[in-house]
Amino acid sequence: MSSSTLPSHPTVLVFDDEDDLREVMCRMLQRRGFTTLSAGAVEDAVSVCKEHEGEIHVLLADLGMPDAIGVGVAREAVAVRPDLRVLYVSGLPKETAVERGLLDDDATVVQKPFTTDSLIEAVKHAFEV
Numbered sequence: 001m002s003s004s005t006l007p008s009h010p011t012v013l014v015f016d017d018e019d020d021l022r023e024v025m026c027r028m029l030q031r032r033g034f035t036t037l038s039a040g041a042v043e044d045a046v047s048v049c050k051e052h053e054g055e056i057h058v059l060l061a062d063l064g065m066p067d068a069i070g071v072g073v074a075r076e077a078v079a080v081r082p083d084l085r086v087l088y089v090s091g092l093p094k095e096t097a098v099e100r101g102l103l104d105d106d107a108t109v110v111q112k113p114f115t116t117d118s119l120i121e122a123v124k125h126a127f128e129v
Contacts, residue, residue: 011035011055012123015045015073016062016089025060025089028116029123045073049080056081058126063090063109068102085126089114 012034016022019040026036037052039045049056059077061070074086087108090097094109103109110122 007055007057009033009035010057010123010127011037011052012058012060013037013039013045013048013052013056013077014060015039015070017041017064017069018062021062025119028119029060032116032120034123042069042073042076046076046080049077049084056084058085058087058123060087060089060110060123063088063092063097063102068097071102087122087126 012029014022014025014029014036016025017040022038022040026038029036037048037056039048045059045061059074061073063070070088074088078084078086087110088097088103089110089112091112093111094103094107097103097109098105098107108122108126110119
C-alpha cells in the first residue's frame with residue numbers, strides 16, 4: 001500500500017477474543033479520535049469487513065498464541081478489503097513470532113503490555129508504511 005496521511009477520523013476494527021482487552025483498546029482509540037468497530041470471533045470480524053458501509057482503515061488483531069488466529073482473520077479481512085492495514089497485538093516478541101513462521105518480518109506488532117501512546121503511535125505508523 002502506498003504511503004498516505006492519517007484520515008480525519010480513521011476507523012479501526014479491533015479483533016480480540018478477550019472482551020475486556022478488546023473494550024480497553026477500543027476506549028484507548030476512541031479517546032484519541034478514532035472510530036472503532038469491535039469483533040470477538042473470526043466470523044464477526046469477517047462479517048464486519050463485508051457489511052460495514054464505510055471505510056475500515058486498520059485491523060488491530062490479537063495474534064492469539066499459540067494458533068495465531070489473528071493472522072487468519074487478517075488474511076480473510078484483507079481478501080475482503082485489500083487496502084486494509086493490519087497491526088497485531090501480542091505478548092510474544094515479534095522476532096519469536098517471525099522465527100516460528102507465524103508472521104512475516106514486515107508485520108507490525110504492538111507488544112503487550114502497551115500504553116495508550118504506544119498503541120496510538122503504532123496505528124498512526126500504519127498510515128506511513
